[in-house]
Amino acid sequence: MRIVVLVKPVPxxxxxxxxxxxxxxxxxxxxxxxxxNDEYALEAALKLVEAAGEGDVTLxxxxxxxxxxxxxxxxxxxxxxxxxxxxxxxxxxxxLSTVRxxxxxxxxxxxxxxxxxxxxxDGGAGVVAAGVAxxxxxxxxxxxxxIEPGGGRVVVHRLSPVGYDVIEAALPALVVATxxxxxxxxxxxxxxxxxxxxxxxxxxxxxLDLGDAPVGGAVATTQVVxxxxxxxxGATRVIREPAAAAATQVVEFLAERRLI
Amino acid sequence: MNGFEGxxxxxxxxxLVFPLFWGSVLFFGLAxxxxxxxxxxxRASGPSPLAEFPRRVGGIVRYTLLQTKMFKDPRAGxxxxxxxxxxxxxxxxxxxxxxxxxxxxxxxxxxxxVLWTAISxxxxxxxxxxxxxxxxxxxxxxxxxPRRLAYTRGALIILGLIGGVVATELLAQAFEAxxxxxxxxxxxxxxxxxxxxxxxxxxxxxxxxxLWWAHIAxxxxxxxxxxxxxxxxxxxAFFNVYFRKLAPRGELPAMDLEAADASxxxxxxxxxxxxxxxxxxxxxxxxxxxxxxxxxxTGKPLNPREMIMGxxxxxxxAERGLDLIPNSPLIRAQAGxxxxxxxxxxxxxxxxxxxxPYDAVWDCVTCGACVEACxxxxxxxxxxxxxxxxxxxxxSRFPAELTGAFRNMETAGNPWGQARSTRTDWTTGLDFExxxxxxxxxxxxxxxxxxxxWVGCAAAFDERNRKVARAxxxxxxxxxxxxxxxxxxxxxxxxxxxxxxxxYVYQVLAGGNIETLxxxxxxxxxxxxxxxxxxxxxxxxxxxxxxxxxIVHHSVYLQGLLSSxxxxxxxxxxxxxxxxxITFHDSCYMARYxxxxxxxxxxxxxxxxxxxxxxxxxxxxSFCCGAGGGRMWMEETRGTRINVERTRxxxxxxxxxxxxxxxFCMTMMKDGLAxxxxxxxxxxxxxxxxxxxxxxxxxxxxxxxxxxVLQ
Numbered sequence: 004m005r006i007v008v009l010v011k012p013v014p015x016x017x018x019x020x021x022x023x024x025x026x027x028x029x030x031x032x033x034x035x036x037x038x039x040n041d042e043y044a045l046e047a048a049l050k051l052v053e054a055a056g057e058g059d060v061t062l063x064x065x066x067x068x069x070x071x072x073x074x075x076x077x078x079x080x081x082x083x084x085x086x087x088x089x090x091x092x093x094x095x096x097x098x099l100s101t102v103r104x105x106x107x108x109x110x111x112x113x114x115x116x117x118x119x120x121x122x123x124x125d126g127g128a129g130v131v132a133a134g135v136a137x138x139x140x141x142x143x144x145x146x147x148x149x150i151e152p153g154g155g156r157v158v159v160h161r162l163s164p165v166g167y168d169v170i171e172a173a174l175p176a177l178v179v180a181t182x183x184x185x186x187x188x189x190x191x192x193x194x195x196x197x198x199x200x201x202x203x204x205x206x207x208x209x210x211l212d213l214g215d216a217p218v219g220g221a222v223a224t225t226q227v228v229x230x231x232x233x234x235x236x237g238a239t240r241v242i243r244e245p246a247a248a249a250a251t252q253v254v255e256f257l258a259e260r261r262l263i
Numbered sequence: 264m265n266g267f268e269g270x271x272x273x274x275x276x277x278x279l280v281f282p283l284f285w286g287s288v289l290f291f292g293l294a295x296x297x298x299x300x301x302x303x304x305x306r307a308s309g310p311s312p313l314a315e316f317p318r319r320v321g322g323i324v325r326y327t328l329l330q331t332k333m334f335k336d337p338r339a340g341x342x343x344x345x346x347x348x349x350x351x352x353x354x355x356x357x358x359x360x361x362x363x364x365x366x367x368x369x370x371x372x373x374x375x376x377v378l379w380t381a382i383s384x385x386x387x388x389x390x391x392x393x394x395x396x397x398x399x400x401x402x403x404x405x406x407x408x409p410r411r412l413a414y415t416r417g418a419l420i421i422l423g424l425i426g427g428v429v430a431t432e433l434l435a436q437a438f439e440a441x442x443x444x445x446x447x448x449x450x451x452x453x454x455x456x457x458x459x460x461x462x463x464x465x466x467x468x469x470x471x472x473x474l475w476w477a478h479i480a481x482x483x484x485x486x487x488x489x490x491x492x493x494x495x496x497x498x499x500a501f502f503n504v505y506f507r508k509l510a511p512r513g514e515l516p517a518m519d520l521e522a523a524d525a526s527x528x529x530x531x532x533x534x535x536x537x538x539x540x541x542x543x544x545x546x547x548x549x550x551x552x553x554x555x556x557x558x559x560x561t562g563k564p565l566n567p568r569e570m571i572m573g574x575x576x577x578x579x580x581a582e583r584g585l586d587l588i589p590n591s592p593l594i595r596a597q598a599g600x601x602x603x604x605x606x607x608x609x610x611x612x613x614x615x616x617x618x619x620p621y622d623a624v625w626d627c628v629t630c631g632a633c634v635e636a637c638x639x640x641x642x643x644x645x646x647x648x649x650x651x652x653x654x655x656x657x658x659s660r661f662p663a664e665l666t667g668a669f670r671n672m673e674t675a676g677n678p679w680g681q682a683r684s685t686r687t688d689w690t691t692g693l694d695f696e697x698x699x700x701x702x703x704x705x706x707x708x709x710x711x712x713x714x715x716x717w718v719g720c721a722a723a724f725d726e727r728n729r730k731v732a733r734a735x736x737x738x739x740x741x742x743x744x745x746x747x748x749x750x751x752x753x754x755x756x757x758x759x760x761x762x763x764x765x766x767y768v769y770q771v772l773a774g775g776n777i778e779t780l781x782x783x784x785x786x787x788x789x790x791x792x793x794x795x796x797x798x799x800x801x802x803x804x805x806x807x808x809x810x811x812x813x814i815v816h817h818s819v820y821l822q823g824l825l826s827s828x829x830x831x832x833x834x835x836x837x838x839x840x841x842x843x844x845i846t847f848h849d850s851c852y853m854a855r856y857x858x859x860x861x862x863x864x865x866x867x868x869x870x871x872x873x874x875x876x877x878x879x880x881x882x883x884x885s886f887c888c889g890a891g892g893g894r895m896w897m898e899e900t901r902g903t904r905i906n907v908e909r910t911r912x913x914x915x916x917x918x919x920x921x922x923x924x925x926x927f928c929m930t931m932m933k934d935g936l937a938x939x940x941x942x943x944x945x946x947x948x949x950x951x952x953x954x955x956x957x958x959x960x961x962x963x964x965x966x967x968x969x970x971x972v973l974q
Contacts, residue, residue, distance in 0.1 A: 015674050036674060189666050192520060192527055192656035192767050 040120030095220020383448030411550030528652025543575030562902030573618025629892030651764025721926030910935030
């Protein structure tokens with residue numbers, strides 16, 4: 004079972020101000036971490052390889068040159084190697100560029116399954132995985148709560164508002180992971196040590212034969228027009244009562260606003 | 264006629280003493296040697312025998328000869344002291360018998376036998392005292408049955424053997440005196456002999472012989488039973504005390520994370536050092552550790568005694584297949600049959616889930632009450648952290664809620680995951696500036712500060728503890744102490760990570776802090792902190808990573824400011840309320856680990872109108888608030904809550920304020936008081952000693968800073 008996991012280094016959201024004065028994500032000053040939802044995808048990939056007893060997990064990322072250190076944290080969880088697509092002309096890319104680049108990267112890799120997180124904590128568009136699947140021509144199975152590969156096919160339990168749909172496709176396929184697949188593991192010290200010597204290949208656009216392709220900030224099809232601070236939340240009401248009385252008040256509060 | 268006329272000529276079959284006694288000594292030696300083969304198979308690391316020789320010998324005097332720790336339980340202590348010294352003194356008589364009377368022959372020379380007569384008299388007295396002590400011990404075991412004792416058959420066998428060996432010796436002497444005439448010095452035996460004189464000489468001889476041989480037989484049985492009994496501490500306690508940990512108790516063992524093929528932490532017997540096994544073989548199952556353990560007392564699976572005994576059982580299990588007398592190297596070489604080397608499979612059995620349940624590993628608050636309570640100086644806490652290290656670093660197996668704390672420490676530099684940029688928010692509302700070291704360095708004014716205030720994450724981020732930080736800063740300001748903080752450059756010391764077993768995160772954080780402190784030359788200055796955990800780690804543990812700093816806890820620092828007159832409290836009467844009852848809750852890491860007990864009480868004593876009421880468990884015997892050892896970031900789902908129990912103890916004093924000197928204790932006591940049914944209306948509150956002091960400062964000094972505010 005060879006699995007490629009799409010990962011994205013994103014600005015760390017724990018304990019940091021991640022917006023600059025212009026209200027844009029301040030990538031220069033905020034340390035990067037692996038996008039949290041991608042960690043769920045990676046965890047699912049690692050479990051599938053462990054269950055199969057053979058195979059490996061490759062990370063595929065499009066990120067600035069500083070990203071290898073971030074990828075090492077994902078390698079410490081147990082992925083075997085990383086591929087980082089990194090090119091100065093990719094600065095300012097929109098999702099369409101990202102899709103083109105990741106699809107080109109995937110075409111150069113061998114795999115049975117591609118896993119991706121539901122969305123990222125910085126851009127949050129949530130369309131890259133679908134775009135990559137369409138671009139490469141892979142079956143697209145979204146919102147997986149369960150992934151069962153076998154016999155050249157994969158069965159996915161897709162979360163739906165009322166339960167889940169059981170969907171199936173031939174391999175290779177692209178599956179979007181959800182948090183229902185299980186908490187990402189915390190890397191062991193052995194994993195951290197091993198990750199130091201794992202291979203991270205860096206590919207430029209030229210390596211992908213994308214030298215003339217319409218990618219990067221210059222051809223971005225979307226742009227941020229303006230950014231505004233969010234309206235501040237109203238005053239917090241804290242209910243200090245014994246549990247039963249507090250629950251009643253919370254229910255009344257929500258019911259008044261027709262939220263339940 | 265047996266060649267010992269005048270000494271043992273009247274004892275039938277006396278010569279059999281030699282094979283019987285010395286044979287049992289040989290058995291004892293071989294059984295101990297078999298234990299030692301397991302010792303030899305584990306890690307060689309352990310204290311060096313001659314390093315700090317005087318301190319080690321001093322420990323022998325204090326803990327084995329005077330048995331100071333035993334007297335924490337005065338009655339049991341006196342009982343044990345009597346039996347121990349009684350045994351030592353009575354051994355003279357037994358040694359005399361098994362050496363053919365050599366000792367008597369020598370000791371009869373001085374003053375024409377008066378010395379030996381005196382020894383005989385003393386032994387009669389001692390025998391009675393030991394019998395009384397054994398009687399008291401039996402009453403405890405059979406009737407009063409204190410909770411901490413383990414009611415095993417072994418304990419009764421041992422008491423029976425001790426009582427038997429003493430009683431048979433004394434009674435044999437009585438029948439001996441009745442049959443053969445008065446024994447010089449043995450006045451009690453002589454007195455007992457008087458009524459026996461009516462019996463026929465043949466009966467007297469028969470009973471004497473039976474008792475005399477019973478005495479020797481019990482001695483031999485004792486030696487045979489000892490190596491497999493809880494009483495082995497007779498042979499091992501001396502060594503365990505001698506080889507005790509001399510490093511500060513709050514310094515966990517160093518760990519090399521870069522060691523290529525190391526296994527991290529403690530997983531199997533082989534990962535233990537020989538001193539750890541010696542701990543196991545020294546345990547007497549007295550249960551003082553378990554009786555002091557806050558986790559155990561609140562119904563959690565952790566039982567320090569069972570853990571230590573579990574290690575011993577694993578070690579004994581590993582002896583399976585080892586013959587008492589190993590076969591010769593010749594047979595090993597030729598027949599390939601090796602009964603001298605422990606079976607690697609048995610040595611590799613996992614400790615967690617065998618010697619200690621997995622859950623119990625995480626129940627420990629690392630409060631060190633068990634270590635403090637142990638009369639033979641067993642180290643429990645270092646082992647539990649060793650198990651955690653293995654689970655975290657090798658298996659990533661730990662309570663799920665710790666993942667967040669670990670990640671927060673790694674990425675945000677604090678366990679709560681708060682933004683670094685808010686680290687100085689606590690200073691808002693102070694009527695003076697709190698400069699950062701970086702600002703002072705930039706202005707070239709770093710030399711002007713007297714101390715660096717290490718704020719710590721709890722005081723920086725927790726709303727309640729921010730008030731403590733402000734109160735402490737007000738005290739410093741009132742005393743005219745120029746201080747600075749690291750601000751955003753401060754990170755968690757790593758103490759919670761280290762005690763939760765995550766040595767990797769600890770070393771990352773500690774390394775960063777050491778680098779920062781050294782960059783500003785803080786190795787030449789004094790650091791002050793209000794957090795006992797920060798204090799302990801910087802004072803006792805940063806040295807392992809090359810960071811050597813002088814750090815003072817705020818309770819000691821404030822005590823110093825008061826005694827030097829730099830801080831003055833208002834006199835009684837000027838708006839103070841007399842008779843305010845305060846109880847002080849000692850933090851484990853100050854009182855027990857770092858011996859800071861008087862300082863916080865002195866600070867409280869300086870506040871006018873305070874009446875200090877001590878809880879039953881205080882000072883070195885304090886009861887943890889429940890938040891140590893990383894428990895602050897774990898759910899407490901097993902048993903009842905430790906802070907609730909401690910709050911109950913605090914409320915029992917009738918105090919209206921529970922004073923603390925630790926931010927974690929503050930949180931736990933505050934929460935405990937808020938939930939306590941007997942504190943309805945919240946009339947009893949928790950306060951840090953710095954807050955109580957800041958609120959009672961002499962108005963003449965409490966207003967304003969004496970120093971120009973830094974521009």
